[in-house]
Amino acid sequence: xxxxxxxxxxxxMAAARRLIDRDGWERLTMRRLAAEAGTAPTTLxxxxxxxxxxxTQLLDDYAERMPRPAMPADPRERxxxxxxxxxxxxxAWPWAVxxxxxxxxxxxxxxxxxxxxxxxxxxxxxxxxxxxxxxxSIWYYTAGEILIRANRGRRQAENTDANPRDDRIRAVxxxxxxxxxxxxxxxxxxxxxxxxxxxxRSLVDGFLQTLPTPG
Amino acid sequence: xxxxxxxxxxxxMAAARRLIDRDGWERLTMRRLAAEAGTAPTTLxxxxxxxxxxxTQLLDDYAERMPRPAMPADPRERxxxxxxxxxxxxxAWPWAVxxxxxxxxxxxxxxxxxxxxxxxxxxxxxxxxxxxxxxxSIWYYTAGEILIRANRGRRQAENTDANPRDDRIRAVxxxxxxxxxxxxxxxxxxxxxxxxxxxxRSLVDGFLQTLPTPG
DNA sequence: ACCTGAACACCGTTCAAGT
DNA sequence: ACCTGAACACCGTTCAAGT
Numbered sequence: 466x467x468x469x470x471x472x473x474x475x476x477x478m479a480a481a482r483r484l485i486d487r488d489g490w491e492r493l494t495m496r497r498l499a500a501e502a503g504t505a506p507t508t509l510x511x512x513x514x515x516x517x518x519x520x521t522q523l524l525d526d527y528a529e530r531m532p533r534p535a536m537p538a539d540p541r542e543r544x545x546x547x548x549x550x551x552x553x554x555x556x557a558w559p560w561a562v563x564x565x566x567x568x569x570x571x572x573x574x575x576x577x578x579x580x581x582x583x584x585x586x587x588x589x590x591x592x593x594x595x596x597x598x599x600x601x602s603i604w605y606y607t608a609g610e611i612l613i614r615a616n617r618g619r620r621q622a623e624n625t626d627a628n629p630r631d632d633r634i635r636a637v638x639x640x641x642x643x644x645x646x647x648x649x650x651x652x653x654x655x656x657x658x659x660x661x662x663x664x665x666r667s668l669v670d671g672f673l674q675t676l677p678t679p680g
Numbered sequence: 681x682x683x684x685x686x687x688x689x690x691x692x693m694a695a696a697r698r699l700i701d702r703d704g705w706e707r708l709t710m711r712r713l714a715a716e717a718g719t720a721p722t723t724l725x726x727x728x729x730x731x732x733x734x735x736t737q738l739l740d741d742y743a744e745r746m747p748r749p750a751m752p753a754d755p756r757e758r759x760x761x762x763x764x765x766x767x768x769x770x771x772a773w774p775w776a777v778x779x780x781x782x783x784x785x786x787x788x789x790x791x792x793x794x795x796x797x798x799x800x801x802x803x804x805x806x807x808x809x810x811x812x813x814x815x816x817s818i819w820y821y822t823a824g825e826i827l828i829r830a831n832r833g834r835r836q837a838e839n840t841d842a843n844p845r846d847d848r849i850r851a852v853x854x855x856x857x858x859x860x861x862x863x864x865x866x867x868x869x870x871x872x873x874x875x876x877x878x879x880x881r882s883l884v885d886g887f888l889q890t891l892p893t894p895g
Numbered sequence: 896a897c898c899t900g901a902a903c904a905c906c907g908t909t910c911a912a913g914t
Numbered sequence: 915a916c917c918t919g920a921a922c923a924c925c926g927t928t929c930a931a932g933t
Contacts, residue, residue, distance in 0.1 A: 602878070613819070671885040710907060
């Protein structure tokens, strides 16, 4: 029962996706993955170099599935739109961001979005160098937003009556920290709103405004 | 030899700091920490609830050591200055950011910096809600920058001749990705520059510019 | 060629037992 | 009260042996 390859790369990847979607990204271990794929843990090492290699391949596969919707004609709006797609794609799979900050390569199949930001920025009047600077600023902002938001969600799930975490904000010294004290009650609400678009637009507008207007 | 407490919280924290500074944040384990502190791993659990608790205490201690330099008079410059201090403080200890995105509470002793941003933003003409939005945008940008930069450094160290990682950018399709192709040779240089201040200023300027000018 | 069990060198944490 | 060894339930990875 078994001379032809019984376990394929595709099967392993599919099992990994199932595992992540069902149990969460942090529960993906080689041993559990092997169980999910129906093989021995050691067999996996015939198809991937190590766990890092597995994750990289997983990420590339995911990036390939990313939608490539039509882009607005206005270049500035195109920068915004491209960033928003990056953000929405990654927000749906926040583990990918954790991966991206660790193995910081965007993956071949996501490069078209980097290109989109760069080309649009140049159309807005940026030099190539400035385009890279803008792209990097947007990426920092986006990666930070997703990471923090993802872990916020996870923390909220754990935040039972037994271990409340917001006491620090609540018990704030009114004299020394008046703004925080005044906002303490509304802090949870205020920080749970989605303000990604607002900050993104501020960043892009603020960056482009320093350039000489074309024409 | 041993009825009075031989191991104190302070000793454990000092050992943890030594371990992190010497071997790096990812090498901090309960077992290694115990060895460094000269006790049994199980003894640690008398002084901290679990590893997460240890890290939180470690972070609070660190935040307390943070400098509180004089702030500029101009409120907009104060926003910039406060953010820059956050960034510089955390950049010196990047593991803290990783911690912060996981256990997303700034720590009591860092709250004065949040207050600084909020109060300055209000002085710039923000409503309290807008001040929170600006603070959050800045925090996303800052956290992302530090995380990505920290892991960039780590990756560079590992990037031997044997496993080059920049091939993706180099082997880019000139027809489909012209901007990237044109920048390929300079990509490493361009992305290693420190552009934190530039992006921060863009973000703050872009945000504040949408407000009605006071006076 | 492909798969496997046993083994190595680790983790965080609990708990009954020691002083 | 404070500390401890043994143990539990895990990790990623290697390697010699099996079909």
